[in-house]
Amino acid sequence: MHPRLLLAPLFAAALPAFAQQTPPQLADAELPSLITIYKELHSHPELSMREEKSSTLMAKELKAVGCEVTERIGKYDKPDAIGYGVVGVLKNGDGPIVLVRTDMDALPVTEETGLPYASKDTATTGDGKQVGVMQACGHDIHMATFIGVARALAKLKDQWHGTILFVAQPAEELGTGARALLKDGLYTRWPKPDYALGFHDHAQLPIGQVGVTEGYTYANVDSVDVTVYGLGGHGAHPHRTKDPIVLSAEIINAWQTIAARENNPVDPIVVTVGSIHGGTKHNIISNEVKMQLTVRSYKSEVRARVLAAIERIAKGCAIAAGLPEDKMPTVHVREDEFTPATYNNPELTRRLVGVWKKSLGEGNAKMVDPTMGGEDFAEFSLPDHSIPAVNVHIGAVAPEKVAESEKPGAPQLPSLHSSKFAPIPEPTIRTGIIAMTTAVLDLMKK
Numbered sequence: 001m002h003p004r005l006l007l008a009p010l011f012a013a014a015l016p017a018f019a020q021q022t023p024p025q026l027a028d029a030e031l032p033s034l035i036t037i038y039k040e041l042h043s044h045p046e047l048s049m050r051e052e053k054s055s056t057l058m059a060k061e062l063k064a065v066g067c068e069v070t071e072r073i074g075k076y077d078k079p080d081a082i083g084y085g086v087v088g089v090l091k092n093g094d095g096p097i098v099l100v101r102t103d104m105d106a107l108p109v110t111e112e113t114g115l116p117y118a119s120k121d122t123a124t125t126g127d128g129k130q131v132g133v134m135q136a137c138g139h140d141i142h143m144a145t146f147i148g149v150a151r152a153l154a155k156l157k158d159q160w161h162g163t164i165l166f167v168a169q170p171a172e173e174l175g176t177g178a179r180a181l182l183k184d185g186l187y188t189r190w191p192k193p194d195y196a197l198g199f200h201d202h203a204q205l206p207i208g209q210v211g212v213t214e215g216y217t218y219a220n221v222d223s224v225d226v227t228v229y230g231l232g233g234h235g236a237h238p239h240r241t242k243d244p245i246v247l248s249a250e251i252i253n254a255w256q257t258i259a260a261r262e263n264n265p266v267d268p269i270v271v272t273v274g275s276i277h278g279g280t281k282h283n284i285i286s287n288e289v290k291m292q293l294t295v296r297s298y299k300s301e302v303r304a305r306v307l308a309a310i311e312r313i314a315k316g317c318a319i320a321a322g323l324p325e326d327k328m329p330t331v332h333v334r335e336d337e338f339t340p341a342t343y344n345n346p347e348l349t350r351r352l353v354g355v356w357k358k359s360l361g362e363g364n365a366k367m368v369d370p371t372m373g374g375e376d377f378a379e380f381s382l383p384d385h386s387i388p389a390v391n392v393h394i395g396a397v398a399p400e401k402v403a404e405s406e407k408p409g410a411p412q413l414p415s416l417h418s419s420k421f422a423p424i425p426e427p428t429i430r431t432g433i434i435a436m437t438t439a440v441l442d443l444m445k446k
């Protein structure tokens with residue numbers, strides 16, 4: 001027998017221990033192919049509820065690592081809308097069930113990053129407008145990271161046991177995608193997870209770092225439509241009218257006292273009037289004014305109180321202006337667009353920070369402030385937060401740019417949703433893969 005042939009079985013036996021790679025090594029090995037995927041996703045973004053190609057790619061990649069994959073999941077309120085959710089189940093014996101989530105949708109933003117792989121794509125919105133489309137929130141970073149995590153965990157099966165649910169959700173930007181998956185039986189057709197993990201790139205956090213908040217991290221988000229009625233007439237004869245524009249101005253100022261005077265200062269809230277429209281011409285006092293508000297809170301009892309105060313104050317101001325009963329303002333809370341607050345389970349958060357300090361370096365896992373932004377990842381932990389969940393921020397910006405932006409008077413860095421937001425893909429995806437892989441390994445270790 002040739003000596004080389006004799007040696008071959010010896011090498012083969014030694015190989016598994018030799019080939020056992022760490023999450024950082026696996027991330028490095030996968031990065032070139034993930035960057036190709038990332039750039040393709042970035043160049044061809046898809047708006048919310050239209051994630052056809054992105055979801056097909058997620059399904060293909062999850063199948064390639066050995067997941068049982070189901071596509072086209074999600075039931076929206078709009079009966080003809082297609083749910084482009086994807087669930088990939090990676091089974092590895094008995095053990096904990098962990099959900100790992102990515103989102104997929106892009107935004108109606110015309111990209112201005114100047115990157116060679118910038119999106120030039122456009123789309124027509126539901127109301128017939130032609131808009132640019134951009135992955136301005138970095139959901140393409142999330143998709144590439146998600147595939148990297150699936151590939152890494154499939155290769156590390158000897159280190160964990162249980163079932164991983166890889167969930168690619170549509171329509172995060174509308175706040176409706178996660179709910180649509182649950183409505184379509186996410187926790188009945190598939191096993192209900194013991195833990196849910198999410199991640200999001202961060203436009204002010206340096207690459208290589210993760211940031212996490214214990215407890216509330218994103219807010220309840222309510223969209224509220226208010227119509228203020230008046231009695232219109234000639235601009236020269238205000239005494240013959242009830243001017244809804246002056247009344248709206250009073251209402252808007254009075255709403256500011258909800259935060260300043262009615263609310264416990266330790267419970268954060270925001271009442272923002274993002275849109276106001278009334279009137280057609282200089283010299284006409286109009287019949288009505290329409291406003292659109294975003295209202296943010298953490299606790300559900302605070303949310304209920306703020307929404308009630310918005311209506312009470314609007315009506316009270318209208319009474320003070322002398323409007324008749326049938327001209328009271330109407331306040332409509334869009335319940336179908338509500339996004340609940342995201343609550344990071346404190347015990348799980350502390351556990352994972354410990355994991356990340358080890359896997360990313362002591363200084364690279366930080367506690368960060370909560371925000372009044374919204375994230376429908378909250379849905380996966382259920383309204384009573386009974387499924388422990390954590391959503392972690394992944395740094396996406398050069399450290400020197402972060403330092404520069406923190407100097408007094410320096411211009412702000414482009415935020416998420418900005419046409420100029422350009423995360424640095426390689427280190428962001430790499431950190432995301434290491435963070436999520438080591439988190440799952442810790443929760444599912446043998």
Ligand SMILES: [Zn+2]
Pocket residue numbers: 137173416417
């Ligand atoms: Zn976003």
Ligand SMILES: [Zn+2]
Pocket residue numbers: 137138139172200
């Ligand atoms: Zn986002």
